[in-house]
Amino acid sequence: MSVSSSRLTSQSLDQPEAAAGLAKAILYAEVALTIFCLLMFSNALIGPLFAPQTLDAAAAESDSAILRVMWLPVYAVTLLLIGFRVTRLMRILPALFMTGLLVGLCFASSYWSIATDITIRRTIAVAVTSLFGLYLAARYKGEDLVQIIAFSFAILAAGSYFVCLFVPHLGIHDDINAGAWKGLWYEKNQMAAMMVLGFIASCASAYIAPERRKAWIGLAVTIFLLVVLSRSKTSLLACLASTGAFPVLTALQRGGVRSILFTWLAATAALIGGALFYIAPDMIFKLLGKDPTLTGRTEIWASLMRLSDKHPWLGYGYKAFWTPTSVPASVVRAETHWDVPSAHNGWLDLLIQLGWVGIILFGAVLAIGVFCALFRFARVKDGFFSVLILLLFSFLILSESFILSQNSLIWALFVCALARLTANEVET
Secondary structure: OOHHHHHHHHHHHHHHHHHHHHHHHHHHHHHHHHHHHHHHHOOOOHHHHHOOOOOOHHHHHHHOHHHHHHHHHHHHHHHHHHHHOHHHHHHHHHHHHHHHHHHHHHHHHHHOOOOHHHHHHHHHHHHHHHHHHHHHHHHOOHHHHHHHHHHHHHHHHHHHHHHHHHOHHHHEOOOOOOOOEOOOOOOHHHHHHHHHHHHHHHHHHHHHOHHHHHHHHHHHHHHHHHHHHHOOHHHHHHHHHHHHHHHHHHHHHHOOHHHHHHHHHHHHHHHHHHHHHHHOHHHHHHHOOOOOOOOOHHHHHHHHHHHHOOOOOOOOOOOOOOOOOOHHHHHHHHHHOOOOOOOOOHHHHHHHHHHHHHHHHHHHHHHHHHHHHHHHOOOOOOOOHHHHHHHHHHHHOOOOOOOOOOOOHHHHHHHHHHHHHHOOOOOO
8 A cells, every 4th residue: 555545544534533523522612602601691690790789680781881791792602502503493493483473572562662772672682582592492402401501500509609608798688688698699589599490400400310310419409508598488489399390290201090199189289279378368478478468569560550551452662661761660669669670570561561462472372381381291301391490480470570581591491491392393
């Protein structure tokens, strides 16, 4: 064999190895960029550092030009990831269509919005946030998805412990909630809500990846302790309910007598809980550490309902109602005698933004997601992550304004769960 032919043979043998090495490097880079976006959409640390006087992430973005600029790399990375895997979106066409309708309504509301510039800017933000959720659903199979998310929350949990223990003025409340941990976020309930997502991802990872089960269970316990230290009873209840859901979902997946028994027990518990809430709401609120007016929220809701009657069908425009110069928002703040940042109820916030059209459209999307979850939760094979995220989101929006929330990991993961549960084809 000649020297030239020998070199050619050697190069040919090296090409597959080089191609495999390049593919692995691209994969690692993609996962790293995904984790970067997950950390950024969690809104951890950035707001408290650059807009410490503002207690709401959305308001902080309006007040701080630095924060608006800091989101540009996140949007660029998200669009890069989507562009790299755009053909995979064909697997989740139902969610792509439904999310497109919701974002389209947000954009259309700029024509009647009382703050057109803010509506347009935040519509772009919620569109990119939704695209990231769709990317997660289309790109990763269930086992990889939940472990990537759980790993991201391991970073967030470690950061929260660090600031609480070594920078307590940043990580622990010293106001009316003195002593409650808030970690890397503005407020204790924000950290607690985020940690519930991490708790679910950790439990799902432990369920679906038995070779790393001890590590993921350890992370779940670590995150659960943060929820306890936040003193958020609502998030604590969500963690306990999520834990209890695993044996129920496992039994339903396997079928047989146990599935019937668990279904009956779950239905009975739900009926008893609903009856207790209807008969003795004061007792339930007391157990949750809340007063019957939900810390003045019922006053906010009454005021908002009166104002929504003036624009019942289309609302005041997406994210336009709570702007600093908003006249209707100033009416609510005057009537309640405090600087109200939001409706503290996702459905009511959606009503004043996009009216009954928005309520009906999102209600239909959520109903489709729940219907698919009943019959397809085992099909996606992600350790029940998608169905639990869907149920958690449905629970959280009763007290928080997470529906169509821009730059929000909770909204992104809801879109991801919706996409996986309604997908025409999905990586399992």
